[in-house]
Amino acid sequence: MTSATDAIHAVIAAGRGDRPTSLDNVETERVLAIALALLVELSVSNERIDRLEREVADLRGATLDEFRGAPLTDTAIAERQEALEALQLRVLRVMVDPRGAEAL
Amino acid sequence: MTKAMNVRDVQHPILPRATAEELSRQRAVVSLRKLLNARVRSENVRRFHDEGAPAFAARHQRQPQSPDDISAALFESPGYRMWSAANRAAQEMIWVSVGEPIFRDRDRMQAAARELAASPDRKGSLTLDPSYDPSPELAGTDVHLQPGGYARDDGPDDVVAGAFYETGGNVFSFGQGAGKSDSKAGVIFRLLEETFAGFEPKRILDLGCSAGAASAAYADRFPNAEVHAIDIGAGMLRYAHARAEALDVAVHFSQMDAADLKYPDDHFDLVVSHNMLHEIGADKRRRAMAEALRVVRPGGLVIFQDVDTRFAPSDVHRVEKNWDTRFNGEIFWQTYTESDLEADMLAAGFTAADVAEHNVSAVSNLNRWYVISGRKPVAAA
Numbered sequence: 001m002t003s004a005t006d007a008i009h010a011v012i013a014a015g016r017g018d019r020p021t022s023l024d025n026v027e028t029e030r031v032l033a034i035a036l037a038l039l040v041e042l043s044v045s046n047e048r049i050d051r052l053e054r055e056v057a058d059l060r061g062a063t064l065d066e067f068r069g070a071p072l073t074d075t076a077i078a079e080r081q082e083a084l085e086a087l088q089l090r091v092l093r094v095m096v097d098p099r100g101a102e103a104l
Numbered sequence: 105m106t107k108a109m110n111v112r113d114v115q116h117p118i119l120p121r122a123t124a125e126e127l128s129r130q131r132a133v134v135s136l137r138k139l140l141n142a143r144v145r146s147e148n149v150r151r152f153h154d155e156g157a158p159a160f161a162a163r164h165q166r167q168p169q170s171p172d173d174i175s176a177a178l179f180e181s182p183g184y185r186m187w188s189a190a191n192r193a194a195q196e197m198i199w200v201s202v203g204e205p206i207f208r209d210r211d212r213m214q215a216a217a218r219e220l221a222a223s224p225d226r227k228g229s230l231t232l233d234p235s236y237d238p239s240p241e242l243a244g245t246d247v248h249l250q251p252g253g254y255a256r257d258d259g260p261d262d263v264v265a266g267a268f269y270e271t272g273g274n275v276f277s278f279g280q281g282a283g284k285s286d287s288k289a290g291v292i293f294r295l296l297e298e299t300f301a302g303f304e305p306k307r308i309l310d311l312g313c314s315a316g317a318a319s320a321a322y323a324d325r326f327p328n329a330e331v332h333a334i335d336i337g338a339g340m341l342r343y344a345h346a347r348a349e350a351l352d353v354a355v356h357f358s359q360m361d362a363a364d365l366k367y368p369d370d371h372f373d374l375v376v377s378h379n380m381l382h383e384i385g386a387d388k389r390r391r392a393m394a395e396a397l398r399v400v401r402p403g404g405l406v407i408f409q410d411v412d413t414r415f416a417p418s419d420v421h422r423v424e425k426n427w428d429t430r431f432n433g434e435i436f437w438q439t440y441t442e443s444d445l446e447a448d449m450l451a452a453g454f455t456a457a458d459v460a461e462h463n464v465s466a467v468s469n470l471n472r473w474y475v476i477s478g479r480k481p482v483a484a485a
Contacts, residue, residue: 002208003208004204006205006207006208007199007202007205007206007207007208008204010203010207011199011207011251014114014203014251014252014256015110015196015199015246015249015251016244016245016246016251016252016253017245017246017433019192020117020430020431022179022185022186022189022192023185023186023189024185028188029139031127032186032190032193033188033189033192033196034137034195036193036197036202037193037197039132039136040129040132040133040136040197040201041129043128043129043131043132043135044125044128044132046130047128048125049129057135059178066168079401096470100197
């Protein structure tokens with residue numbers, strides 16, 4: 001077995017027993033678990049970005065702070081801001097979406 | 105003090121070859137668990153007093169008294185409930201973070217284990233018992249949520265249970281604050297030097313050895329001793345055997361129940377267990393103590409090391425520590441914590457003068473361990 005997804009499926013298939021919950025409902029607990037898993041994945045991505053920054057800074061002969069603090073062009077600043085706003089809108093979409101909740 | 109083998113910092117071919125990204129993910133889980141332990145769990149007793157107990161009293165018109173009351177009161181606290189849910193999620197992520205490299209690299213690991221087990225230069229041995237039906241109370245449970253549990257056995261070459269135990273155990277322990285020089289066997293080496301000076305075992309038995317980390321450490325610390333180790337799981341033992349061979353130490357591993365040892369009377373100088381008592385029920389524990397006494401020689405030592413939950417300073421602390429029973433597959437955790445182990449040792453045949461309980465510090469961090477020791481009376485020979 002070589003693929004990551006196969007390996008993760010094997011871990012999932014191996015688990016036995018019920019999953020006792022602590023919060024008032026299962027849905028909330030699962031959302032918390034997903035958020036914590038995303039926290040771990042974000043940590044992994046941050047480590048990869050950090051490595052890249054260090055490599056590039058080294059190649060440029062700059063310190064990490066100099067590299068990170070190097071001024072951006074106006075175009076780059078605008079693009080970064082647009083990307084930030086789009087990211088936040090994706091994440092908060094359900095709060096912005098005007099549709100109300102429909103009970104089961 | 106004699107330095108113990110760095111059991112959490114060894115390299116051998118049976119370990120999964122984790123990618124940089126997989127190691128990064130394991131570090132993130134360690135860090136998350138450290139934060140949960142140090143900054144969130146540490147507030148649980150305060151949450152009981154400030155939030156849980158008043159809410160319980162308002163709901164029931166009385167103060168929480170019994171362990172069940174205290175548990176219910178803890179769950180009245182939103183902060184406790186959030187910690188509990190987060191801690192369960194983090195515990196599951198331990199196994200995902202180590203399971204991915206294990207299953208991805210499984211074929212290579214199995215081949216490496218096979219090669220080591222068959223090597224003409226091997227120092228130890230492996231004896232599996234195909235007729236042994238692993239204790240159902242343990243085999244049926246994913247203890248500490250380890251996928252497949254202690255007795256997982258996927259076939260003649262399977263080493264997954266051992267790989268899970270060693271790699272998941274490291275991620276768990278680092279999250280508890282243990283360092284790479286942590287060693288439960290090292291705790292016993294220090295106890296032997298400080299409390300039983302001059303005791304030099306020639307034949308050692310490690311009960312419930314799991315992946316064999318302590319067993320290998322005993323063989324390393326006492327190179328002239330004959331070291332035996334038992335466990336219920338074939339997958340654990342195959343891994344432990346190959347691991348010991350890779351580390352160039354001689355350990356003789358056997359599939360056996362600690363409550364039904366196949367060794368003759370008076371055979372060992374030292375019988376030890378590490379974190380086994382909290383994994384077995386009361387009846388098996390009492391039989392294991394009696395068996396340990398039977399197979400140790402007169403004047404020899406029996407030492408059980410285990411988790412420190414028995415030192416909880418109050419009922420609230422004790423109940424808080426019992427979280428593992430319901431949420432972490434530790435079905436005998438509460439039984440272990442609340443049992444009179446000294447009485448069990450006496451019932452097994454040890455004499456009161458020869459039994460002692462010890463509250464000992466870990467080798468490399470602020471954690472504590474519980475140890476109970478018994479010396480076999482010479483007159484019993």
